[in-house]
Amino acid sequence: MRWPIPTAISSTAKAFLHRQFFLKNGIPPSIRLCKLRAFCSSVDYREILRSGLDGIEHDEAVYLFKYMAESRPLPHIIEFNKVLTAIAKMHSYDTVIRLWSIVEKEEDIEISPDIYTCNILVKCFCSCYQPCLALSFLGKMMKLGVEPDVVTDSLLVSGFCRINRNYEALYVVEQMKKMGVAPNVVVYTVLIDGLCRSGLLNEAVKQFGWMEKEGVTPNVFTYTSLISGLCNACKLSEASHLLREMISRNIDPNVVTFTVLIDAYVKAGKFSKFKELRQEMIKMSIDPNVFTYTSVINGLCMHNHVDIAVEAYKDMLSNGCAPNVLTYSTLANGFFKSNMFKKGIELFQEMSDRGVAENIVSRNTLIQGCFQAGKISAAEQLLEKMPAHGLSPNIRSYNIVLAGLFSYGKVKLALGKYEDMQKTRNDLDIVTYTIMIHGMCKDGKADEAYKLFCSLSSYGVEPDDKAYTAMISGLKKNGMLARAHALTRIYQKYKRNRGSI
Structure with missing residues (x-):
């Protein structure tokens, strides 16, 4: 049984694929003509694959896959894997799943998948937030004799952690061990990161201990994930201990590691510790990035040290680190909270002058700043004009206005705004x-x-x-x-x- 597409459309699609592919790759006209004449030959798809699929478009890749599936003898699974990988790289995960399901249903297309095919499909299912379907697909592959490997393990663990089903991720790791697939540093790092993000710190620490017992050496990403989890749980001394431990093991922390710790310490108001970490960064020749500076500015503003936050901002500029919209919004929010409305407005103007486009975060900050300065009508206008400025108000935008109206005793206006929200929004x-x-x-x-x-x-x-x-x-x-x-x-x-x- 052939693919359920009319012959005329199929022929046109093949010609389109061939023409577009070789035009993109700059092949001379005479060679293109020869290729076109030979397109339906058994070697044509191999020549296309050898030319590389980097420039291929979605529809072209789909047509190529279909043509290969109709070719006799059937191409090797390696060739099919190349096309599926190209489509997956376009983030068209559902297309990969659909194409393979058609292959499975067609009686006269006997393609034997290998572990690479399996992992491509597992990744696509997980990327579509369907790790349970990925697990089911793996079971089907195992019945065909395809055994999972550590890549399969990491993909499934990542898939379950992504949707906060961390205990299923733990189950996958344990089952893989029973099948002889030992987790590596990638699997453990993904698992520990997922557990920390879900607040399951004790389990994350337990897994960190297990990986050491099993002879798997943690890397900078493993340590950074666990340090982040400890910081989120306000266990700063334990986080600092881990930093010292990784340095003693010649595992160099990176800017993300330091940023996580600095963010936690400045939020806790422990500025002397922040200075120590900054000195450690200088000693290790690690330059702070925009996230580091923004974290520092945010922490200082939280503790009403706006003047020092301004110094950090100036230091950022002098070191050639370009602020982003979050940096500007964070510092502007600090100005607004300190009753420096004019400086906040001037900072947003500077942001515009530097070519940094505003977004929903900066607009919400500005709306809140207007309320803090008692400029109620200006705040309401900023909300109303958002669509005209290419910004879609989110629920936080409306919540800021609602809270602002109540805070100034504008109860009737607030109740009216709430009624409008009930009618026009479904995300209260x-x-x-x-x-x-x-x-x-x-x-x-x-x-x-x-x-x-x-x-x-x-x-x-x-x-x-x-x-x-x-x-x-x-x-x-x-x-x-x-x-x-x-x-x-x-x-x-x-x-x-x-x-x-």
């Missing part, structure tokens, strides 16, 4: 509802706020710590003590179930 989050609860309670509408709180689940949102705190506080301030105490008991049960207490 717990932050939105917490702002509403707090604002209504402050205006003496605690009963309405409580009704909103009780209906959160019907909106597909569950209350968090801030929502509970805002509601309980609002009830108490409005004299509704019995209801406040009852909700407090529910909140304590919620925290126990979550494991916070």
Whole structure:
């Protein structure tokens, strides 16, 4: 049974593929003509593959794959793998999956996949956020005699970690071990990074210990992932210990390693430690990058050291490191919080003069700055004009405006904005509802706020710590003590179930 495409279309597609491919690669007209005449010959696809597939387009690669599948004798699996790899590199993962599913269904196309085919498909499934389908596909391949390797292992672990299904990733590693596939440094690093990102620090530390016992030496990326996890858990001394350990083992930290630590220390207000790390970077000839500087500026602004943040910004410029939109937004936010509205505006103007385009983050920062400066109408106009400036407001944009209106007692405007949001947006989050609860309670509408709180689940949102705190506080301030105490008991049960207490 042949591919289900009409012969005329198939012939046209082949000619199109051939013409486009050789025109792109600059092959002389006489040779192109010979190639065109020989296109349907059995060696034609091999010549195309030998020429390289770097410049091939999506449709051309699909037609080439189909032509190869119709060729007799069938090309070797290595040739099919080349085309599938080219399509995967275009991030057209669904196309790879579709093409291979057609091959599997066609009775007269007997292509024997190898481990490379398997890994290409596993990667495509995982890149489509379908690691379970990748696992199922692997099972099918194993029935055909294809045994997984460490690359398969790393792809599956990465796929499960990407969607925060870390225990499935752990299961994959254990099952692979039983099949004789020992995890390497890549597998362990991906696993540790995924565990740290999901807050499963103890398990990450446990896996770090396992890899050492199994004789797998961690690299700079392994250490950096674990250091990041420790910093996020506010375990800064342990993170610093790991830095010293990796240096003692002649594993050089990179700028990312230092940036993670510097970010944590400046946020914690431990500026002397930041200076030590900066000196260590200088000693190791590691230049800070835009993320390092932005982290420093952010931490300094958090602790109201805007003047020192400005010095860090100047140091950044003098060292030839170009600020990005996040750098400008972070420093501008520091100015706004310190009641330096004019300096914030001037900084955004400097950003524009330097050719750095604004984005949703910088616009949100500017809107918040306007509210902090009491410029309510200007803030609302900045929100309204976003689409005209090529920016699409996100839920944070609206939340900033909603909170700003409530903070200035513009309750009627805030309620009107909330009604508009309900009609035009489907992404209202717990932050939105917490702002509403707090604002209504402050205006003496605690009963309405409580009704909103009780209906959160019907909106597909569950209350968090801030929502509970805002509601309980609002009830108490409005004299509704019995209801406040009852909700407090529910909140304590919620925290126990979550494991916070």
